[in-house]
Amino acid sequence: MQNARLTGPGAGAEKYDILTALAVKGLASSGTLQTSILRLVALVTARYNWISGEMAIGQREMAALWSVDERTAKRETRRLIDTGFLVLKYRGVKGRVAVYSLDISAIYSSTVDEWEKVGSDFAARMTGRYGLSGQAVATPAAATAHVVHVDFTSGTRAGAFSPWERMLRLLEDAHPAHFTSWYARLTLLRAEHGVVTLCAPSRFAAQYVDTHLRREIEHPLRVCFGPDARCEIVSAV
Structure with a gap:
């Protein structure tokens, strides 16, 4: 489900749900993780192409969007990739910027504990899409x-x-x-x-x-x- 393209009926609602899940996860976190998620939400809202399931953006543009220097932007991008939220599809080369995608499944799995904070209807909707649950799964x-x-x-x-x-x-x-x-x-x-x-x-x-x-x-x-x-x-x- 990595790099899933959200198109067709209901796609618009799922995009907002993903951003909501990320935002609530960020608010429930602290320190570096909170800042990383806030930056990711801003990046996705501003630049992500949901139809193609990717975004092309350079380090300088990221730095400007986040109000940081390019070194910090590079370090933050690596942190988001290591956390599993962001996937590097193509590295930037001369004349071309890097291309990234969201790991939708990783976002669902990482935010599942926060769904009930939004509401039971939101949790049910999110659970229905990927078969995930905020409750512990029974062991065989x-x-x-x-x-x-x-x-x-x-x-x-x-x-x-x-x-x-x-x-x-x-x-x-x-x-x-x-x-x-x-x-x-x-x-x-x-x-x-x-x-x-x-x-x-x-x-x-x-x-x-x-x-x-x-x-x-x-x-x-x-x-x-x-x-x-x-x-x-x-x-x-």
């Missing part, structure tokens, strides 16, 4: 006995001194934006025979973590589970 019955449940809203977390808990804390410290959007949604199914199996709440989430975030996971995984440990990511549905 066959794996229930192996699941380590972690309460991220509590001051004292379950399994506070377990390898899994230490791994989570390393990820949270090193990658706070990715932790909130992705790592906090993972559960540990089992760790045996050198294989650590993690469960994501959806097939999309499992594929995204496996494709885009595996490098970030591997170091803390080996620190906490052993130098020869490897990771397997599965989905709950």
